[in-house]
Amino acid sequence: MNLVTPTPNASAPRPRLREPGLPLFRPGTERHLLRGGGAVILHLFRGDRVTVTDREGRQPCEIAAFAPDGQEDLGALGLDAVRESAGINRLLAGGDPESRAVASQLRQRNLPSRVSRAGLLFARDSRPGETVEMAVAREGIAIFHAAGGPMAVDAQDAPTDLTLVVHRATATPLIEPPLPEPLADFREELRVAKCTARGYEVKAGEYIQIIDVAGRQCSDFVAVDARLLEKGIDRGFDMTATRTMTGLLYPGPGLASKFFSTDLQPLVEVVQDTVGRHDAFGLACTARFYEDSGYPGHPSCSENFNSSLASFGVVPKRGWPCINLFYNTGLTSQNAIFLEDPWSRPGDYVLLRAMTDLVCASSACPDDIDATNAWNPTDIHVRIYPAKSDFQRAIAFRMSADSEPRLTRETAFHPRTSALTRNFTEYRGFWLPSRYTATGAVDEYWAAREAAIVLDLSALRKFEVLGPDAETLLQLTCTRNIKRLADLQCVYTALCYESGGMLDDAIVFRLGADKFRLVCGDEYTGQWLREQAAKRGLRAWVKSSTDQLHNISIQGPKSRDILKEIVWTAPANPKLEEIGWFHFTIGRIGGYDGTPVIASRTGYTGELGYELFCHPKDALKVWDAVWVAGQPHGLKPLGLDALDMLRIEAGLVFFGAEFNDQVDPFEAGIGFTVAVKGNEEFIGREAVLRRKEHPQRTLVGLELEGNEAASHGNCVHVGRAQVGVVTSGCRSPILKKNIALCRMDIAYAAIGTEVEVGKLDGQQKRIPATVVRFPFYDPDKLKPRS
Structure with missing residues (x-):
């Protein structure tokens, strides 16, 4: 067994044409994705070689092996039995679909449903990309398990993915790739x-x-x-x-x-x-x-x-x-x-x-x-x-062109939300409610402004950033001054490429001196963070925890009254009603022995609000407690349609609308996230500051005349010349006006400037509009600070 840490080969020829997604392996080479907490069963033969890669680091791999007669045979892989197979046995005893599938495969092969001993790969501090190679001495069946159980909300030990590559000793030339496994028994x-x-x-x-x-x-x-x-x-x-x-x-x-x-x-x-x-x-x-x-x-x-x-x-x-x-x-x-x-x-x-x-x-x-x-x-x-x-309705989501597809998932709150609506939108690999049957977007909007709402935001990506260089990594990759972040405090930040364009926006939570949690929109952000750590040799780990942390947002003027009734905190931690804006606390729902949660005073509505993070296994308990406590206060569920109106009024930006990799934080209207004098290290700083000193575009608010709304992509004109583009628009229920966010030429960004929003081809139909102060609603953000 050999341990290998791969390094880039600078002398390797660069391919002229790259086609992600097409098979690149030679005949006799197989690639298997081992999901965190899951298992893969492989039939191996003498002379085969197996390579296991810890993709994110700090992920143990348990291995059990059986001879064809069913006897345990770890020696066939050159492994010693170093521990009891707690992880594999816990998996086999589970009642979830993954556990049932693994147990079924063992039964089909007449293998025992319990393992006495297992081998273990990767130490506690294994590095991202660390690889172990094994030679197979004799035929057998092997179980590979990415070990790890449910992660506590204040822990950072989420099980993450491994990659298995099998090099067969006898390669059968493949005329075509193998078919995917059947979805069920077919007729x-x-x-x-x-x-x-x-x-x-x-x-x-x-x-x-x-x-x-x-x-x-x-x-x-x-x-x-x-x-x-x-x-x-x-x-x-x-x-x-x-x-x-x-x-x-x-x-x-x-x-x-x-x-x-x-x-x-x-x-x-x-x-x-x-x-x-x-x-x-x-x-x-x-x-x-x-x-x-x-x-x-x-x-x-x-x-x-x-x-x-x-x-x-x-x-x-x-x-x-x-x-x-x-x-x-x-x-x-x-x-x-x-x-x-x-x-x-x-x-x-x-x-x-x-x-x-x-x-x-x-x-x-x-x-x-x-x-x-x-x-x-x-x-x-x-x-x-x-x-x-x-079969569940699903679309394949890929983090990048080279990533393995993953079918659309239901969040842990889906049993409750699906009882209230059939209107779901696919958002980055998850089904999220767009609006609810008994209310509709406008009623949901008013509940957020006047009472309280509960919103499923579990599709947000979560990453645990750990290690002695965790702060250094985040200081390097975030535009904020992370060094000033105190324990139980969080901060909104941008992340930029070297060009100054934005990769993502995120909230960074500090759980301890070397322990952070980053909550963002794009799954690729975690991979990018790992790449930056590897380039600079930082001892920092970025572990994906989205599947271990689902979250709901409780927003509105009554949100504090609802949550303070049900969130219990230990004496050493702040009470729910004591949390300041962009702070959080660790507590439980219902009392000392209740369901563990993290409650943060954050949101995306422009109102006083909180977010509750919990393990998916506890999600229904959390939802039910919030729902029951919220009914006397007029709590309603809220979908993405109403959320869009709320965040536009509050001037809150969204990826693909207000920002992308061509837009810097100042152009996106969130220049306040750039610590110009507090963080001299972040990636893209020179480009961002150069753009700040010589701006060409900036985000402005528009009020439109009449009853026609602007929409994303509408051109904005002064005379025949286009001077801007609408990034988001809606009819504001509280202002009773059509409003829009617009990326505007700096020469026309002054408040009071009169412009026209183009419809059709931008020339045949124009809607008069005026540049106004934004955020449109509560511009001084007094409500979320209240």
């Missing part, structure tokens, strides 16, 4: 060979999984109502009807998820989608398309559909209306349709549910004359699952 599966199509039947309620086997391959999908077909009526997809009914170019998982026929009847709904980039603009490719391109006789999807559906009595068509799965097209500003290489990677899929009995066909598009299939047609695979299957 039928079929392979659609490249440049062909296949027809099949499904019953109402059954699920159809269409898989891109090798990546970058389009698959047209057609469906005809089978019950009407028996009567001689041909009703298939109508994309005009679908776009009209859903308001979307392409439906995705959620409420607006169905594809409709000409009769406005739903035929299929989208349940899961790991790509999110498809097309419903045109027809399946036709013989005429290839003929007009100079390729007469070329096979086409439409002709292939006619052949594959003939036996079902479907009338042939010269061009088939269809769902063009994995087809990467768009519209230019001149209304021309264009295409590029598909986004799909090997194993990507779309899962559809039949709304009625259907005759279907799937193609593996034969187009090899342009980028439709990345110039290289490959196979498509179809699996059909019975109607009794239960």
Whole structure:
């Protein structure tokens, strides 16, 4: 067993063309992601080599190994039994889906469901990227477990991910990547060979999984109502009807998820989608398309559909209306349709549910004359699952182009929020409520301004920043002066690239001398922090803890009255009512033996408010306690639609609207986060200060005349010249005006300047507007300080 800490190879040639997501491993090499707290079971053979990488550091890996006869055999991996296998046994005894899946795999292999001893990789202070290599001496089954249990709210020991790479001694050349594991027990599966199509039947309620086997391959999908077909009526997809009914170019998982026929009847709904980039603009490719391109006789999807559906009595068509799965097209500003290489990677899929009995066909598009299939047609695979299957609606989220996909998750508060609404929005890998059925966005807004609301913000990313150089790392990466941060205090900050553009905004909590927690919006921020620590050789660890800390926000003038009734704190900690703005306390819900929480006086509404952080296993207890205590005070749930109105009125910025990697903190309107004289070290400081001294744009507030609202991206003009762009806009219920945040040319940023918000092409329609002071509501922030 060898311990390796990888270092960059400066002499390695740089590839000219980089395509993230395509398989890069040679035949015989497998890569497995081991989620924090989870397990991977591998069948290993003599001569195989296994490499385990601690991605974030300080993450122990427990390993158990069995010989083919079921006897424990850690020696096959060159390991000694150094500890009782508490982690693996705790996992196997659990009742969650991960535990049941691991236990099921052991039963299928006739292996015991309990382990007596286990090997251990990585010391307590293992570095991010630290690697252990093992040679397999003999055949067996191994369990790899990223050990760790539930993290306490004031602890920082969240289990994090490991990577396993297996180099097989006997490499079988792969003609194509392996298929993803089935989502459940399927009724039928079929392979659609490249440049062909296949027809099949499904019953109402059954699920159809269409898989891109090798990546970058389009698959047209057609469906005809089978019950009407028996009567001689041909009703298939109508994309005009679908776009009209859903308001979307392409439906995705959620409420607006169905594809409709000409009769406005739903035929299929989208349940899961790991790509999110498809097309419903045109027809399946036709013989005429290839003929007009100079390729007469070329096979086409439409002709292939006619052949594959003939036996079902479907009338042939010269061009088939269809769902063009994995087809990467768009519209230019001149209304021309264009295409590029598909986004799909090997194993990507779309899962559809039949709304009625259907005759279907799937193609593996034969187009090899342009980028439709990345110039290289490959196979498509179809699996059909019975109607009794239960699949959650989900979209694949990737932290970066090279990251493993993760399907949309429900927060720990979802059982309570989903009982109050069906309107959910996918936000960075989580489902969050957009509005609630019994109230609606305006009533939720007024509850926040006049009483109190509770809001699920568990999708915020949390990172534990630890170690003797933790403060140094945050001083380097945050624009604030972190050295001035006291225990139980937190601060709002920006994080910038060397260019001065913003990577993210965040709140940094100080739990102790060398212990911090960073709460932000972007999952990539944690990876960036680790990269900065590695570049400078800092002894600091950045551990992902989002899955160990979910949080709700209780905001409004009655929020303190609600929470002080239920949050108990030890005598050494501040009481809830004693917490100052941007401070926090550690306590429990209900008393000395209650549910542990961290309560911070922070928020995103411009009102007095707090946030409660807890472990997901305790989330329902926390929600219920807040809900019961809040009813006498008029507490209501609040969704993202109302939150957007609140934060615009309060002048609070949002990624992708007020800031991005091209915008510095001063341009974003949060120049107060830059410690010009208190932090001479932060990344991007020179660029930020240079921009400050020579500003070109700044964030301003606009009040619009009339009743038409501005929206993100609207141009702002003085005469014919564009001088700004609207970043966010809404109708303010309390001000009874249309307001907007605008990134404005500095020459037109003075209060009182008259401008016009452009609609249509920016020239044909203009809405008069005036630059005003912002925040629009409570500009001196007296309410959150109260």
